[in-house]
Amino acid sequence: MSAPLRLVLFDVDGTLVDSQGSIVAAMTASFQSLSLPVPDRQAILSIVGLSLPNAMAQLASDQSNSVQHSLVEGYKQAYHANRLKMGAASSPLYPGARDVIEALHAVPEILLGVATGKSQRGLDALIEAHELERYFVTRQVADHHPSKPHPSMIDTARSETGVEASDTVMIGDTRFDMDMAQAAGVAGIGVSWGYHDRAVLNGAACIIETFDQLPRALDHIWT
Known part of the structure; x- marks a missing residue:
């Protein structure tokens, strides 16, 4: 059998x-691009594993849905740029x-x-x-x-x-x-x-x- x-x-x-370095860097870039306070490193790492919309809903709970959406898109762009720059090292x-x-x-x-x-x-x-x-x-x-x-x-x-x-x-x-x-x-x-x-x-x-x-x-x- x-x-x-x-x-x-x-x-x-x-x-x-x-990937924590890349995640923290991309999240930082996304919040800074909208002139919003950047969550601390521990807060960012606490949401790793969630889908991006859910993650942003936690990290930017005081922001509107449209701002959270902009944060998601900003994160994607920053993360993608970092991956292209660093390759597997990211x-x-x-x-x-x-x-x-x-x-x-x-x-x-x-x-x-x-x-x-x-x-x-x-x-x-x-x-x-x-x-x-x-x-x-x-x-x-x-x-x-x-x-x-x-x-x-x-x-x-x-x-x-x-x-x-x-x-x-x-x-x-x-x-x-x-x-x-x-x-x-x-x-x-x-x-x-x-x-x-x-x-x-x-x-x-x-x-x-x-x-x-x-x-x-x-x-x-x-x-």
């Missing part, structure tokens, strides 16, 4: 790549990320995917920059879903791959990722190196400190 298909979904910013992979992706991809019954608050354009550019095109069979982005923690991204990834909830795991660094996993009825694994304090990852089945701990954590969940 063959082993069941397993699905491992990764968040991107703060989980696979360290969002470097965390240590051990590529090794684990390659090791999991080599297991026939394991499928890999991403579930991210990034746009389709942003995700595709990042995957191309790091030459990861062949690894992810499903890519769920903010363009096509409600913001995390709504379970739509996970539900769609499971539908595309035909994998059961019990055989699906979500890897992420924020409470939005862990809440999304719970909402979708799948296990969540938190990572300690991202943008949210581990204290808020209380919905995680476990929390790992380094990427090389991920295969064992997956084995523990699935056995």
